[in-house]
Amino acid sequence: MATAKKKADEEQSNLPFAYRQYSTAELKEVLRKMYLIRRFEEGAEDSYMRGLIHGTMHLSIGQEASAMGICMPLTTDDQITSTHRGHGHCIAKGADVKRMFAEFFGKTTGYCKGRGGSMHIADVSIGNLGANGIVGGGIPIAVGAALSAKRMKTGKVVVSFFGDGANNEGAFHEALNMASIWKLPVIFVCENNGYGMSTSTERSTAVKNIAERAAAYSMPGVIVNGNIFSEVAEASHAAVERARAGEGPTLIESKTYRYRGHSKSDRNRYRTKEEIEDWISNRDPIMLFENELKEFGVIDENGIEAIRASVRAEIEAGIEFAKASPSPQTSDLANFVYTEQA
């Protein structure tokens, strides 16, 4: 008996973090959400091509495991600040794709009632304080939210997502310093996809790994493979635990890659087709996760197909909802500039 149990425990502890931490149902839901992010991005891209969405957008295809892994230990009370590449964060935090599409279509049923669009997508009710059009803009705001959490003793933790480009903004450095001196419950998540628009981190950043910058602010700096869900989730759990215990902030560098261009204007002249192809064929986060799920017997091909079908239906329904929703009236232009007072 005893030896059998020991053997089972050993097997258990050899499994990657996620397979020890989460139930089968939870793991399937993670896969579903990763598909939801990818298909949402594809749906948004397609709607843009058809002229249903105007402006520009920044797609996070290739970065799904990073968004999902980070958000796993968060509750709907916990808060995030997000970036211009924020659709994945929004979905991972629990947003409804119907209302996201509606926002992109500029409709009143959208999360921001058509005033924000892709770059300001938010769902404050479940703790998403908003994407941001300013590189690094959300980082000090997250520190402020963490200050509120600490002062009001709410037990909330706050995650600030930002890109590799943002780590060269002054706001990043000022925010990390303040979070550290005040020991605030905030987690800085740098999604390093190798480029800020066309400029590679080698050309933009004096350190090899952005996580090294944590040392300057006396906080742990953790590097994870951002395309491996379990690795990201493990780092996020540890950082959340540390934050909730009152031990202060963590900087997580999640190394990943974006497949699409920076935005709609990108001609991809700063990287090679081979580089992109290599990431897609060999390091795709959904593919890697599916392979693991199958290997550990969590799901089979039929199960995966069922997930894909349900996501497809959800995306289609979301786009239909957005199309059918009303546009705001131009007579309401001045709404929300100031708080409406009786």
Next chain:
Amino acid sequence: MDASVRELSYSQAIQEAMALAMEADDRVFLMGEDIGVYGGAFQVTGDLVDRFGSERVMDTPISELGGAGVAVGAAMTGMRPIFEFQFSDFATLAMEQIVNQAAKMRFMLGGEVSVPVVMRFPAGSGTGAAAQHSQSLEAWLGHVPGLKVIQPATPHDVKGMLLAAVADPDPVMIFEHKLLYKMKGPVPEGHYTVPIGKAEVRREGRDLTIVATSIMVHKALEAAEALAAEGIDIEIVDLRTIRPMDKDTIIASVKKTSRLLCVYEAVKTLGIGAEVSAAVAESEAFDYLDAPIVRLGGAETPIPYNPELEKATVPQVPDIVAAARDLVRGKR
């Protein structure tokens, strides 16, 4: 004078307002550089840290951009920060958070959040601090929808308007002229508010309206007294709020006096004077004008160090007297 009204300096009035706000509401706290044991660069927070502790009178690193962002984030999530800039000039380092974040957050998110932050800016020249510590940048922020921008001119008003600002659900920027800090005036005890967005007629008169802001209200009052001896009767409108601007009070006054002089310390062009002039020119008061509108503002230079040059940079009482006299005597 009412028994509950005392003479306080402008800075004491601010301090009293902040103390009252903190006593009344746990969510209110102060942030800024050296506002704790040091008491603030202009001793406005003084000893508040002894009463409220270092968590509520919170020293920040010298990080204007980050600090402003922390205040914005705290305001979005349930707190009521009052953020002190050491000098209004340093708003330039925090423009990102003020202009792109605080001002627009509610709008961008379709009304799902509000940002009840108060930012205080010691402003203006006259202290010999030269070009980077003497500016009047209120019109910069006045240009941004989503912000409210106020310039209280008296101890009474700064206390009441600061308390109104703390209660306001939207971001309020307070520009405090440094030369006003020591000025004394009657201030009621206890809690009261002075509304944001309402100008005040400081002196009634028939011959000319002077619309002035902040310290220029006092200079204009001095000029009006001097001209009273010459039989010139001046009305003075203290603008108090530059966004949203109380155009009704300006228009009503100009309809009465038929002449308008605008006096403000900030650089003259593209400023508050242009906005006040346009408000009159675009209104029914235009038909009542008996003379061209005149603006007296700061020179088109940075603020110089030399005290005589510094004085020459911004309108002084004799300048106001001369401009007002010329206007009323028909020399313009």
